[in-house]
Amino acid sequence: MQELLQYIFSGLTNGAIYAVIALGFSILYGATRLINFAHGEFVMLGALGLITLWQGLKIPLAIALVLAVLGVALIGFLFERLAIRTVSRPEPIVLIIITVGASIFLRGVGMLVWGKDAHSAPAFFSFAPIDVMGAKLLAQSIWILVVVVALTFALHAFFKKTLVGKAMTAASISKKAAWLTGIPYEWMILLAFVLSTATGAVAGVIITPITMCSYDMGTLLGLKGFCSAMLGGLGSLWGALAGGIVLGVLESLGAGFLSSGYKDAIAFGLLLAILYIRPSGIFGAKDLHRF
Amino acid sequence: MRTWPTIMNRILKPALAGLICLIGFTPLAIGADxxxxxxxxxxxxxxxxxxxxxxxxxxxxxxxxxxxxxxxxxxxxxxxxxxxxxxxxxxxxxxxxxxxxxxxxxxxxxxxxxxxxxxxxxxxxxxxxxxxxxxxxxxxxxxxxxxxxxxSDAQAVSAVYAHMKGRNIKTIGILTVADSFGESGKQQLLSQAPNFGIKVVCEESFGAKDTDMTAQLTKIRKEKPEAIVCWGTNPGPAVVAKNAQQLGIDIPLYQSHGVASPNFIKLAGDASEGIYLPTGKILVAGLLPETDSQxxxxxxxxxxxxxxxxxxxxxxxxxxxxxxxxxxxxxxxxxxxxxxxxxxxxxxxxxxxxxxxxxxxxxxxxxxxxxxxxxxxxxxxxxxxxx
The missing domain is CATH 3.40.50.2300 (Response regulator)
Incomplete structure (x- = not known):
């Protein structure tokens, strides 16, 4: 029982991180039908940026958190303006390859700026782990879960209740109709990029205290996040949340009850199974077509 | 039609020049004392x-x-x-x-x-x-x-096991990274254990870039070994050290010589306190007794x-x-x-x-x-x- 609880706690923490990364994929996909393979690198930039601001420049934690997220959002802004917007024939395959290129580029920049060694940061709060029937729940895990749920609610409210959010949804459904009603289509895409990369940075900053950060951490996290987004249904916010948590818990249970060697195999095997049985994901719209 | 002089000019001359170069320069290249x-x-x-x-x-x-x-x-x-x-x-x-x-x-x-x-x-x-x-x-x-x-890692494993024997540790859980360093360490850990009267009760692994090893440590703790050996290179072992501290695991934690650098202490912070590891003598040259010939x-x-x-x-x-x-x-x-x-x-x-x-x-x-x-x-x- 103690072990089961511990596996679930560990899975929830990891799953929540996957969920925030998946949110970033979903926001962008929902607005532009584009998958940004450089998303994991934005997570890395957020994490290492926070370490530099907080540990290196000694900026107070709260301000460093905001600065790191805003800084990465700015890089997302530049990425859209310089790399995506300038493409003369914006076909999906061209754009996706550009994002792959951007991911290699950003990883290289990360290596030059932060070096090849891993970095770590102390915990945000110094509370002792909470003991639940012998299993340890970290204060940091609770904070990650709270951030994830709050972020999903906030994004949900933004897309359903505000004019800008509705305009973004409209622009993604029909570019031409949105343009006819006076929605500035280009700005909506830019906003989607900024929002998506900012959530990536949020994922980065919340994991810094629980793990080691290095320039190449983005690849695997990006893949797991993508996996979660597919699992939940690309474009759906609640799907991203559910997909992330399901993936994290299954991974942890698999490592605990089967073998830790199969941890990643479980995640990617699950992705294959989902794509086969239900290509649109758990919460995905039915009309999603395979590509 | 090609005449002899052209062939002479085009082919033989450069070939001859090349030959002269070879003869002329080879002794210079290897002849140096x-x-x-x-x-x-x-x-x-x-x-x-x-x-x-x-x-x-x-x-x-x-x-x-x-x-x-x-x-x-x-x-x-x-x-x-x-x-x-x-x-x-x-x-x-x-x-x-x-x-x-x-x-x-x-x-x-x-x-x-x-x-x-x-x-x-x-x-x-x-x-x-x-x-x-x-x-x-x-x-x-x-x-x-x-x-x-x-x-070799064989010698590092022997050093770790000899230390355990001195502290009367009989059962261990091992946690190795899933790359060539961890695999080689795992083989040595498993094959040398019987020579020191040690039993490996649980063997787990982790990915080189994994961010959380709580599940593996929980599984090892369930088997109640007397010590845990983690075999990997940074940053994984630092995560293991942090997670072990968070889970409140109080049995000795051994790491490999792969993390024997000040960077490991920096990464793991407080969690590195009390960890044992084998290292070449260069890291602790100042601490060696005067009798040490090295x-x-x-x-x-x-x-x-x-x-x-x-x-x-x-x-x-x-x-x-x-x-x-x-x-x-x-x-x-x-x-x-x-x-x-x-x-x-x-x-x-x-x-x-x-x-x-x-x-x-x-x-x-x-x-x-x-x-x-x-x-x-x-x-x-x-x-x-x-x-």
Whole structure:
């Protein structure tokens, strides 16, 4: 029982991180039908940026958190303006390859700026782990879960209740109709990029205290996040949340009850199974077509 | 139609010029009064933390020998190529060293996969190769021309198990990284355990880039071992240390020599307190007792390296330094004959080096014993020597 609880706690923490990364994929996909393979690198930039601001420049934690997220959002802004917007024939395959290129580029920049060694940061709060029937729940895990749920609610409210959010949804459904009603289509895409990369940075900053950060951490996290987004249904916010948590818990249970060697195999095997049985994901719209 | 003069002009003349060049310059290239020694190090790329100090140590050692008048009146000349840690680049490097530069011996490569890749080339050409990599498969089984100076994980595992035996630890759980370093460590941990009366009750693994090892540690804790051994290179083991502290695991945690650097203490923070690990003596040279025969050798090397390069010494440059010293011993009186050098290398005993005391033989081309390692405990953010 103690072990089961511990596996679930560990899975929830990891799953929540996957969920925030998946949110970033979903926001962008929902607005532009584009998958940004450089998303994991934005997570890395957020994490290492926070370490530099907080540990290196000694900026107070709260301000460093905001600065790191805003800084990465700015890089997302530049990425859209310089790399995506300038493409003369914006076909999906061209754009996706550009994002792959951007991911290699950003990883290289990360290596030059932060070096090849891993970095770590102390915990945000110094509370002792909470003991639940012998299993340890970290204060940091609770904070990650709270951030994830709050972020999903906030994004949900933004897309359903505000004019800008509705305009973004409209622009993604029909570019031409949105343009006819006076929605500035280009700005909506830019906003989607900024929002998506900012959530990536949020994922980065919340994991810094629980793990080691290095320039190449983005690849695997990006893949797991993508996996979660597919699992939940690309474009759906609640799907991203559910997909992330399901993936994290299954991974942890698999490592605990089967073998830790199969941890990643479980995640990617699950992705294959989902794509086969239900290509649109758990919460995905039915009309999603395979590509 | 082509006439004879044109053919003469177009083909024969350049060919003749080339021939004259060959005849004219070859004696110049090999005729110099020096022994050429090749070096293959991962100076750039992921393994640069190994190759860079190795290259610097080799150059430093060779310069010292040359200043003292060389060997048998001949100076040593180095030709070093960068492998970038890539087996293919190492292979093209060794081909150039053997065929173009015609070196009499080769030091390196820095990593295990390139060392295994170039081994057969050295064997075929009959050139002594002294690898600086840790993998035990480089010199086991022994092949005539291949040697190595780095300690193997087999010796590190023996040092860990000997320490456990002294503390009466009988059951352990092991947690290894899923790469070649962890796999090799796992094999050694499993195969040597019975020799020390130790039982491995749980074996788990983790990915090199995993961010959380709580599940594995929970599973190990369930089996109630008396100690946990984690075998990996940064950053994974630091995550393991952090997670073990968070879970409140209070049994001893052992790490491998793969994390024996100040960076590990920095990464794991408080969580590194009380961790045991095996390390080469260079990390704790100042703490060694005066009776240790390696202490003066180590202190001289550290002082020379740090004053020459103005940077802290690393634990890895010593592999190349030892290789140069062994080679210098073997070169003496060998008159540049490769086979004599090879035999002389095999006959070296009691050579006090940076990584340990070398006792080579026909059946042992590494020559180090588990005493090459010492056990340390991390205390107050620094190393403390374990008895």
């Amino acid at each position: 020096a022994y050429k020694i090749g070096g293959l190090f991962s100076v750039t790329g992921r393994g640069s933390f190994l190759g860079d100090p190795e290259k610097k140590s080799m150059e430093m050692a060779i310069e010292a020998i040359n200043q003292a008048g060389g060997i048998d009146g001949k100076l040593l000349e180095t030709v070093i190529y960068d492998t970038e840690g890539d087996p293919q680049k190492a292979v093209s490097g060794i081909s150039r060293l053997i065929n173009k530069d015609e070196v009499i011996a080769i030091i390196g490569p820095s990593n295990t996969p390139p060392s295994l890749a170039v081994k057969s080339f050295a064997e075929r050409a009959g050139v002594p190769l002294i690898s600086c990599a840790a993998g035990i498969t480089i010199t086991q089984p022994v092949t005539p021309w291949t040697f190595k100076t780095a300690q 202490k003066p050798v180590l202190q001289k090397y550290i002082q020379e390296y740090e004053s020459r390069y103005q940077q802290p010494v690393s634990g890895f440059g010593g592999y190349a330094f030892d290789a140069v010293q062994l080679l210098a011993k073997a070169l003496k009186g060998a008159d540049g004959d490769r086979n004599k050098i090879r035999q002389a290398l095999e006959n070296i005993t009691g050579h006090v080096g940076i990584s340990g005391v070398f006792n080579m033989s026909e059946t042992e081309h590494n020559g180090l014993s588990p005493e090459a390692f010492v056990m340390v405990r991390i205390q107050n953010g620094t190393w403390a020597l374990e008895p």
